[in-house]
Amino acid sequence: MNPYIEILRPGNALMSAVAIILVAIIDKTISMPVILTILTVFFETSAGNVINDYFDYEIDLVNKPQRAIPSGKISLKGGRNYGYLLFILATICGFLISYLTNNWIPFIIVLMSDVILYLYAFKLKSTPLIGNFVVGFMTGFGFVFGGFTLNNPSIIQTSIYLGFFAFVMTAAREIIKDIEDIEGDKSEGAKTLPILIGTKIPSVLAFILIIIDCALCPLLYYIHVFGIYYLLVITIGITLFVYSGLIIIKNQDKNTAHNASKYLKIGMLITFVAFVCGSF
Numbered sequence: 001m002n003p004y005i006e007i008l009r010p011g012n013a014l015m016s017a018v019a020i021i022l023v024a025i026i027d028k029t030i031s032m033p034v035i036l037t038i039l040t041v042f043f044e045t046s047a048g049n050v051i052n053d054y055f056d057y058e059i060d061l062v063n064k065p066q067r068a069i070p071s072g073k074i075s076l077k078g079g080r081n082y083g084y085l086l087f088i089l090a091t092i093c094g095f096l097i098s099y100l101t102n103n104w105i106p107f108i109i110v111l112m113s114d115v116i117l118y119l120y121a122f123k124l125k126s127t128p129l130i131g132n133f134v135v136g137f138m139t140g141f142g143f144v145f146g147g148f149t150l151n152n153p154s155i156i157q158t159s160i161y162l163g164f165f166a167f168v169m170t171a172a173r174e175i176i177k178d179i180e181d182i183e184g185d186k187s188e189g190a191k192t193l194p195i196l197i198g199t200k201i202p203s204v205l206a207f208i209l210i211i212i213d214c215a216l217c218p219l220l221y222y223i224h225v226f227g228i229y230y231l232l233v234i235t236i237g238i239t240l241f242v243y244s245g246l247i248i249i250k251n252q253d254k255n256t257a258h259n260a261s262k263y264l265k266i267g268m269l270i271t272f273v274a275f276v277c278g279s280f
């Protein structure tokens with residue numbers, strides 16, 4: 001894959017874009033502001049990923065040497081400038097949304113996101129637990145950003161519900177990723193939770209977050225956000241989420257953490273399908 005595409009982590013950027021499409025499907029709205037919102041979140045997620053790889057150069061020489069910057073496919077300076085370009089593209093799209101809708105909240109949200117994602121990559125990533133919750137918050141905030149672009153009370157409320165679930169599950173996955181990356185993070189002096197207190201307690205915390213999401217998500221059916229098909233499909237996602245939590249509690253080695261992280265991401269994709277099935 002072209003390194004300038006690979007470094008975007010296109011799967012994540014597309015997942016973030018799909019989150020906006022889901023909000024638009026729920027609201028049964030398609031418009032130029034929605035299309036611009038999809039582009040904004042794609043560029044913003046990409047920018048967050050690229051600037052993260054720029055600052056993580058030393059860590060990724062240990063953890064992920066095959067990535068574009070540590071492998072030399074993209075220079076360090078080239079990666080930095082590419083991240084800046086993506087932030088600028090996202091911010092321009094955010095400005096256009098606000099200009100077209102005469103609602104300056106989306107533009108303010110994008111500016112906030114630029115700062116938060118840059119600060120995460122520059123400093124927050126190596127702060128115990130705060131970094132995990134920042135990534136979770138930003139992931140959930142993608143839904144809320146979509147809600148504020150559509151700007152009606154019902155979809156804003158729904159987007160906050162979806163954003164909450166995404167926040168909790170992503171935070172859990174970030175903790176598990178820190179367990180997986182403990183060696184590389186240690187070499188860089190990052191102060192992640194597993195480095196400070198070992199891997200057992202973080203694995204239990206990740207499990208608790210997963211269970212909170214799995215226990216509460218059927219409420220989206222009972223409060224009539226989604227129909228019965230949501231409940232049927234989300235059961236598959238819940239099974240995968242709980243399985244991920246159980247294996248990481250049992251064993252915190254690198255391979256188990258990698259599998260738990262992978263199964264959580266597959267569960268997130270199944271959850272997207274559940275959201276769509278529950279919207280009709």
Ligand SMILES: CC(C)=CCC/C(C)=C/CC/C(C)=C/CC/C(C)=C/COC[C@H](O)COP(=O)(O)O
Pocket residue numbers: 009011012013015016019045135139142165166167169170174177213214217265268271272
């Ligand atoms: C129970 C329930 C309803 C859970 C909801 C789970 C859900 C729908 C989560 C959505 C997550 C989402 C919108 C993800 C978008 C992709 C993304 C930007 C994720 C942030 O990932 C950061 C991560 O560290 C990237 O690492 P990697 O995936 O290993 O490249």
Ligand SMILES: CC(C)=CCC/C(C)=C/CC/C(C)=C/CC/C(C)=C/COP(=O)(O)OP(=O)(O)O
Pocket residue numbers: 012016040041044045046048049052053056109110113117120125135138139140141142145177181
């Ligand atoms: C609200 C708006 C306008 C957009 C939302 C933008 C979104 C969805 C951001 C999601 C969060 C995100 C993309 C975080 C990027 C930073 C990142 C890659 C975190 C994980 O990095 P590391 O902890 O270094 O782990 P890796 O080993 O995967 O690099």
Ligand SMILES: [Mg+2]
Pocket residue numbers: 052053056
């Ligand atoms: Mg990184």
